[in-house]
Amino acid sequence: MINDIYVHKMKYDSKCRETQLPIETMEQFMYTYLNQKYGLKTLIIEWASTIITGVKTYLRDDHDITLFAKILKNECDEQFRFVQMHVKESLGGILKGIIREKNPIKSEKEVAKETELIANSYIEEWQWKKIIFKMY
Numbered sequence: 001m002i003n004d005i006y007v008h009k010m011k012y013d014s015k016c017r018e019t020q021l022p023i024e025t026m027e028q029f030m031y032t033y034l035n036q037k038y039g040l041k042t043l044i045i046e047w048a049s050t051i052i053t054g055v056k057t058y059l060r061d062d063h064d065i066t067l068f069a070k071i072l073k074n075e076c077d078e079q080f081r082f083v084q085m086h087v088k089e090s091l092g093g094i095l096k097g098i099i100r101e102k103n104p105i106k107s108e109k110e111v112a113k114e115t116e117l118i119a120n121s122y123i124e125e126w127q128w129k130k131i132i133f134k135m136y
Contacts, residue, residue, distance in 0.1 A: 001051065002068050006081070008033050026071045026078060092119060094131050 009029050016023050024032060030051065034044040055072070058065045067084055070076035096115045103111065118127065 002064070005030060005033055008036075009078070025074050026068075027074065030072065090135070091131060094134050095119065095123075095127065097134075098127060098130050 005026075009026065012029060012032065013023050015021075031044065031048060034047050038044055038047060055065055055069045059069055060066070063084070067076065067081055071078050071081070092115065095118060096111060099114050099118075100106070100111050103114075106114070123131075
């Protein structure tokens with residue numbers, strides 16, 4: 001749902017720029033989005049409540065949701081998510097390189113699977129230290 005809101009917000013902002021209308025905050029747009037998607041006031045309120053409850057529930061568990069919450073509250077620039085995406089991609093690439101270095105005979109598929117497994121669970125101390133070293 002968050003990604004869908006982001007996608008529609010970018011399109012909506014583009015149209016606003018073309019027609020020289022003011023850009024809505026993410027909070028304002030969330031209601032615009034829900035209105036366009038559901039139309040009925042009761043459904044809009046129900047979905048807005050569900051999104052906000054979900055964000056509050058997973059705020060501390062997922063940095064993407066934390067960022068969305070900050071953007072929603074206008075505490076962070078909307079474009080920062082692209083910086084975050086770039087950092088995540090860079091970290092994934094470095095981790096993949098470290099796994100490939102340690103296991104040069106593994107296939108690309110096996111390396112990708114192990115990278116995903118580590119990225120979605122626990123990263124060992126030697127791995128994160130090596131990532132930090134390679135980044136800086």
